[in-house]
Amino acid sequence: MTTDPGLTPAVPAARRRHRRTQLTPYLLVAPVFVAVIVALGYPLVRQIVMSFQEFGLRQQFGQAPEWVGLDNYRTVLSDPAMLRVLLRSIVFCLVCVVLTMVAGTALAVLMTVVSRWARLALQVALLFVWAMPVMVTVTVWQWLFDSRYGVVNWLLSHLGFTGMEGHAWTADPMGLFTVAALIVVWMSVPLVAFMSYAGLSQVPAEVMEAASLDGASAWRRFRSVMLPLALPVIMIVGLLQIVWDLRVFTQIYVLQQNGGSTDDTNLLGTAIYRLGIGQGDYGMASALATVVLILTLLLTWKYISTLVNQQKEAAAR
């Protein structure tokens, strides 16, 4: 481990200060704390309260809600369709995350080895994609995959897959998930690629040089030197991707509107929405949302605690 004496960590100084000031940090954190509590915390509490009530459209329009205890949770958890939704969401999430991370990291590595102009071209392309609003993205992709006038079917049928002429992609579950996953991966890759590239390019040149002189192959240099050094970045991005892809909503919802297999394509986000807005059963939707939240926490718990520990270690040093 190389230590640059000019850049020792800030901790001792911070510790010294700790004794002097007690109130200042809390005052500094207060605005953020208040904003989060007001915008998310309080509604979350209301949502949890609602999840113990029978709260539907009638209640929304003025009737007093009735307490039903754990009934909503019981209904949600005993519904076999919900279990399928859950499993489907996890699989969809994992597929998207793996594809995104592989493609993103691969592009990041590519950026480190290509000529400057090629790198710039790639980066500008990714920036364009990153800047696209979600609604816009979904609209464009629907147009690309339009069964008769879409460019994808045209290309495929001219490449020899004549069966693809007029193929309705979103009509069956697999097709819908394929398009949805393509959209999700396409739009998530830029962030992953940029962050991973930023991480990879911080690997000091001397380290790479040393490894190179030791006769390490390109793959070995990547695996044993670059990857471990860039790993914290990649892990954080990976976590964010997992969390984001578990609750993917817009892509699925918009494609579902084409009809065909709503039951077989619901993921957690759309299931909650269809229970809440679709069926007007906010109590049940809230219960499901709470279950999803707890589940997400459980699924990512190990991951998060690793990160928190890393942070603590860093702070303790």
Place this chain on the structure above:
Amino acid sequence: MSTSTFSRTPHGGPSRTGPSPAAGSPAPAGRRKRRRRSRPVLNAIAVLAALVWVFPVYWMVNTALVPTSELFTLTPRFVPFPTSFEHFSGVLRDEKFWSALRMSAIVALVVVVLAVLFGFLAAVAVSRFRFRGRGALIMLVILVQMLPAEALFISQFRMLDDWNLLSSVPGLSLLCLGGIVPFTVWLLRGFIDGVPVELEEAAMVDGCSRVGAFFRVTLPLLGPGLVTSSVFAFLHTWNEYNLALIVMTKTDHATLPLWLRSFSSETSATDWGGVMAGSTLIAVPVIALFLSVHSRMGSGLVAGAVKG
């Protein structure tokens, strides 16, 4: 472990010589030689990847420039020649577009300013002070990302209704702010960590107050961090759809994503050309923003990330 290595390498200070994605890092001689043979191939792959990724964006612009009469042909029009500006001029003449643009810009501005200001203050606290609850930050960031928004917005609506904040800039801004500000804290905190506290202490020796030292020494080094977190906050707000839908009940308060829906209606099919022109115009400010700051963002991202 590796985290600390990072923060101490000469490349590590995001605030100073953070490598920009555009600049790249100089390759050592040995590597360069070995790479020479494969480089044209790799360049070709990179360009190919760029084309694949950018194609949908190109298709959006292309569709916006093709006359409606030629959109539904069985052989797609791959280039927009002859060009038709009917869709763009239609959008630009639509006063609802301009009012939505104004509304989106105002909300985005409010959220960006508040998110960066609040986020910065909290990041200072987390980075420069030790206090109880400090470690909860990363939990908060992750937790906020996890909340399933599809159920929450009913409660959020009722809350704003109680407070008379519906159809108002403060109402929508508040909800957007809550969603993004933890992320802002997390990003900025990485930057402040990257500025050694000794620099401030040195300034204090020279007679600055602590606050003065912070503003004179640390703040100027935080440029990329402030830029990066602004961009994230901007993107988050600019794209917000569900919250805007239910919060902005008055139609003259519609934001751009809401306005975009006006191209599909029950009685006439989706006006693809119009949607694509509208989408292009919505994406333009974001792309412009990204291109103008992207070299600073590269370092920004990593600083935020490696510090956890």
Place this chain on the structure above:
Amino acid sequence: MDARIIKCAAAALAVGLLTVGCSSASGGSGESVSGGPDKGTVRVWFMQDSIPQDAQDYLKTAFEKEHPGSTLKIEIQQWDDIIAKLQTAMASDKETPDLAEIGNTTASTFASVGAFADLSPLYQELGGAKLIPSFVGAGTAHGKKYALPLYAGASVIYYRKDLFAKAHIAQPRTLGELVRAAQKVKAANPDKHRNFQGIYLPAADNHFMEAWIFSQGANYARQNADGTWKGTLATPQAGAGLAMLQELWKTAALGASDSSQQGAAPWVPYNNGEVAIVSGRTFAEKNISPEMKKNTAVMAIPPVTAGGVGHSFSGGSSIGISAKSQVKSLAQDALKLVYGKEFQAKVAAQGWIPGNTDYTSAIPQSLSSGQLQAQIVANSVLTPTAENWAVVQGDNIPADFWAQLARGGDAGKLARETDGKIEKVLNKK
């Protein structure tokens, strides 16, 4: 342009005031919907592309003239995600629209849950039996009328009379003949168009699908004597319609699995010459290209046995006063203007069947006459007027059923499954 609108509005205003004068003279007692201050702002929500601009202008001008110091504000809403917006906004005292247009398939849900104020006392004054009966039914809950018909659009069939003539096909008089016509015209393919099909039949156009079972005398569900609902897709009547559809998809139809966006634009393949027959609501006509229009004839969806017209679904909207409105008596006055002659005639001039069928004659002459349209609407059938029907729709149950049918699923099995799903939702308390 503007000057003309103003002139129109001024003329309309004069007549409108007379109408209003009359109606308030004969004024019924609308206690249940009255109340609120006599000055204020009335917010009216109309959907995109529903009420023509001149009718909107008329409503605003006439109302404000009649109520000095009050204003009427029309806000145009988008159809996308309107349910989410209505569910939230109408529950708010401050943000609710005072008058709201609502799609006729969701009207019964919003009527049942108490989103609208009771309009029963005003019913006679606003048109009574002249109002499209099936729509009044959709807006009725617990014996009270909460939403009244605003307009309806008749579904018709457009076909290429030139191709029919070349293939020696007469205008089909029954559904069976329509199936054979599609098959024959495809086989003949007079224009030698590549991949030519007889009829454009996207399953995503649910309402056209429904016509095939409605005409057979079936529906999705019917109400039992005890008030519960029974799914009726797995009946011989419905089965006959489903079989015809599947035969068409197998032999002579384009676009079975098209997206709803594509299905909403039937004129696109029609203008391209890809098909000879399309179904559409009457507003589709303005999207048919001029050269195609020359060769286009129009007919109603035919019945099972020759004579008369078939039973189709008439899409359209209802309107009601929000239960949360703070200016109910003003909103009530605005509603009277909506049901006045001026406004109704302007709606009809747009090509809609107006809520009050007396004004159908104002529908402009086009390929489909006002008379034909009125006949179609008079024979129209609604989806079940159950409180939870909007939930069935929100769950995409009909959309999924038709899509799976179009993919060649076993009709009997699908019908039974869907009946089960529909019953489960409709009978949920």
